[in-house]
Amino acid sequence: MKFRAAPLDGALRIELARIEDARGFFARSFCRREFQEAGVSFECVQCNVSENRRKGAVRGMHFQIAPRSEAKIVRCTRGAAYDVIVDLRPGSPTYLRWHGEELTAESHVALYVPEGLAHGFQTLEDDTEILYMMSESYSPEHARGVRWNDPRFDIRFPLPVSEISERDAGFPDYAP
Secondary structure, three states: OOOEEEOOOEEEEEOOOOOOEEEEEEOOOOHHHHHHOOOOOOOOOOEEEEEOOOOOEEEEEEEEEEOOOOOOOEEEEEEEEEEEEEEOOOOOOOOOOEEEEEEEEEOOEEEEEEOOOOEEEEEOOOOEEEEEEEEEOOOOEEEEEOOOOOOOOHHHOOOOOOOOHHHHHHOOOOOO
């Protein structure tokens, strides 16, 4: 794997190191040792899949608070999505900044999202599927969110929103 720093402190763009031949390619998509060598301690305790039927659908912006904070590795396994992270860690050099990038099934690129960052995405194609590897189990009492269109962040999703859940649309503006 190739780890590249993303614009938010501690976030990483993960590219596969492909071994290609006539059949296609082989690559590791996760290796604890390689993550440790990149300075990241990550233990996967839960994997989630999000299927999204319509282009323009938004999910997010989600995070969990301590003591059940979670880091994530996010990969698009079908279709394409504009993946967005927001730094909610007071004291971080990138506090309140956001970063977005396109993840596609074809590119096989993943995004490592450290604890303390909110995460969401918008589908760029119909029938998009996202795979999440989580460092913590889902805990409803620790689950939180901020609104996808909070003016404090001014996130610019590339498409008009075609669908969003009532829960995600009803998240409050961020209040430290």
